[in-house]
Amino acid sequence: xxxxxSRLSPEWQSWLVENLALGVSHDEAVQALTGxxxxxxxxxxxxxxxxxxxxxxxxxxxxxxxxxxxxxxxTYSALHRQAGGHRTLERREGLAPEEFFARxxxxxxxxxxxxxxxxxxxxxxxxxxxxxxxxxxxEVEVMMGRxxxxxxxxxxxxxxxxxxxxxxxxxxxxxxxxxxxxxVPRNENWARxxxxxxxxxxxxxxxxxxxxxxxxxxxxxxxxAGTVTPLHHDNMNVLLAQVMGxxxxxxxxSFQRHLMYPRxxxxxxxxxxxxxxERFPLYAEADVVEAVLEPxxxxxxxxGWWHWVRALDVSASVTFHHFRVxxxxxxxxxxx
Numbered sequence: 001x002x003x004x005x006s007r008l009s010p011e012w013q014s015w016l017v018e019n020l021a022l023g024v025s026h027d028e029a030v031q032a033l034t035g036x037x038x039x040x041x042x043x044x045x046x047x048x049x050x051x052x053x054x055x056x057x058x059x060x061x062x063x064x065x066x067x068x069x070x071x072x073x074x075t076y077s078a079l080h081r082q083a084g085g086h087r088t089l090e091r092r093e094g095l096a097p098e099e100f101f102a103r104x105x106x107x108x109x110x111x112x113x114x115x116x117x118x119x120x121x122x123x124x125x126x127x128x129x130x131x132x133x134x135x136x137x138x139e140v141e142v143m144m145g146r147x148x149x150x151x152x153x154x155x156x157x158x159x160x161x162x163x164x165x166x167x168x169x170x171x172x173x174x175x176x177x178x179x180x181x182x183x184v185p186r187n188e189n190w191a192r193x194x195x196x197x198x199x200x201x202x203x204x205x206x207x208x209x210x211x212x213x214x215x216x217x218x219x220x221x222x223x224x225a226g227t228v229t230p231l232h233h234d235n236m237n238v239l240l241a242q243v244m245g246x247x248x249x250x251x252x253x254s255f256q257r258h259l260m261y262p263r264x265x266x267x268x269x270x271x272x273x274x275x276x277x278e279r280f281p282l283y284a285e286a287d288v289v290e291a292v293l294e295p296x297x298x299x300x301x302x303x304g305w306w307h308w309v310r311a312l313d314v315s316a317s318v319t320f321h322h323f324r325v326x327x328x329x330x331x332x333x334x335x336x
Contacts, residue, residue, distance in 0.1 A: 006049070007042050008033075016050055021063030026051075076255040077287065085109065086287035089251065089299075097207030101326055104300055105237065110251050112291055113298040116208070117241060122201035123296055126244045126316055128169045131198065131222075136166030138194030141187040147180040153230050154264035156186050165194075172314055177226035184229075185219035185319060195220075202241075202318055205298065209239060210322040221317040229309040231260070231268040238301045239320045242293040245313030250290040254304030259286045272308035 006013055012033065020029055026047050033043035050056050080086055094115040104111045117123055144161040146152040152159055171181060183189060190199070195215075204213045225245070233254065250272050252260065259282045261269040270276075270283045277284055292312065293299060301307055 006046065008038070008046055012036070012038075013046075013050075016046060017056055017059055020047070020050060021056065021059040023063065023067065070258045073255040073258060077253065080253060080255075080287060085253075086289065089249075089289040089291045091291070097324070100208055100300075101323075105302075105323065105325065108254070108302045108305075110289070110302055110305060111300050112293065113205070113300065114296065116205040116298060117203070117243075117296045120201065120203050120241075120243070122198075122243050122318075125201055128173050128314065131316075132166045132169045134197040135194050136164065136169070138165045138189075138192055139163070140165045140168060140183065140189045140192070142168050142181055142183050143187065144181050146182065147178070151264070153232065154267050156184075160187075165189075172222070172224045175224055178224055179226050179228050182221070182223035182227045184221055188219070190218050190220040190318075191215035204320070205239070205241075208324060209320045210324055212322075217320065217322040219319045221315070221319070223311060223315060225311050225313050225315070227311045227315070228273070229307075231270055231272040231306055231308040232266050233257075233304050233306045234301065235266065235303065236321050237303045237323060239298055239323070240293075240301065241298045241318045241320070242295055243316045243318060244295060245311060245315035246295075247293045247315055247317065248290065248310045248312055249293060249299060250288050250308045251301065252286045252288055252306040254302065254306070256286050256306075257304075259283055260306055268306060273310065 008016065016029060016033070019032075020026075024032075029047050030040065030043045033046065034040050038046075089110060089112055091112040091114065095111075095113055100111075100113070103109065139162055141160055141162050143152065143156060143159040145159055149155060149158065168181075168183065175181075189195065198220075199213075199215060199218070202213070202218065204211045210217060231250075231252075261280050261283065263269050270280045272288075275283050291299070
């Protein structure tokens with residue numbers, strides 16, 4: 001809300017309207033303005049002008065609705081903690097599909113699954129040398145120059161680069177630990193014709209993932225130790241299978257979005273590895289569960305759950321998003 005006769009900058013006008021609408025008291029708003037160097041009489045005039053403006057009345061109604069939604073999410077968080085879901089990321093061995101869907105998929109709960117990749121040829125075969133032998137001449141796309149841009153993930157279009165697969169594998173082998181280059185799902189390399197031999201090394205977890213397993217039903221993540229996927233959420237359920245190397249994962253419930261400082265739609269401003277309590281104090285209230293994924297582990301990431309991932313070794317992962325949901329519903333994305 002901009003007023004031509006306001007003595008505040010547009011930034012402070014915006015701050016004032018937003019915070020008053022979200023429940024900051026009049027005196028607290030005045031104190032914040034005077035603390036920033038605004039004269040007290042001017043601060044009180046500005047607060048009074050905002051309160052009288054019809055745009056503010058609309059913002060106030062939105063703010064009340066926002067507060068109600070946050071109270072619902074806080075209730076979910078309290079129930080989540082009472083159930084013990086905030087303590088650890090569950091691990092299950094040889095879980096039956098019926099229990100997976102009942103307890104985790106429909107229960108909107110993450111879980112690490114073991115014993116479901118024992119029939120994967122990839123587990124015994126995949127090394128950098130093997131990947132180069134089977135698909136080294138394929139032209140692939142890689143995200144490059146990530147270190148120079150802290151917003152490389154949401155600004156992915158700036159980082160696309162093409163090269164031969166064997167050249168990328170050589171970079172991984174010789175480049176050491178780095179986050180500067182990474183093959184991510186947005187590169188869509190998995191569906192390339194030359195990757196057919198590698199796709200034959202992968203199996204659909206029985207009873208959980210659609211057995212048709214078309215190339216467009218999977219994605220490949222491949223990179224050196226040190227690659228980081230920043231804190232974000234997906235708009236669909238995802239099953240990530242760890243094939244080569246280890247990954248450290250952190251997950252936060254979808255209903256704690258108001259603690260995540262969202263930006264760019266699905267990303268968080270928070271560095272989950274080194275959160276800044278001064279800039280992002282609410283993040284300290286989030287319930288973070290974490291685990292180290294070993295080769296042969298799968299992690300189910302429910303739609304909307306925030307997650308951060310760091311590769312501890314040279315790492316290859318395959319993700320699935322077409323589930324064999326009971327009653328034939330195999331793919332259910334949600335709107336943003």
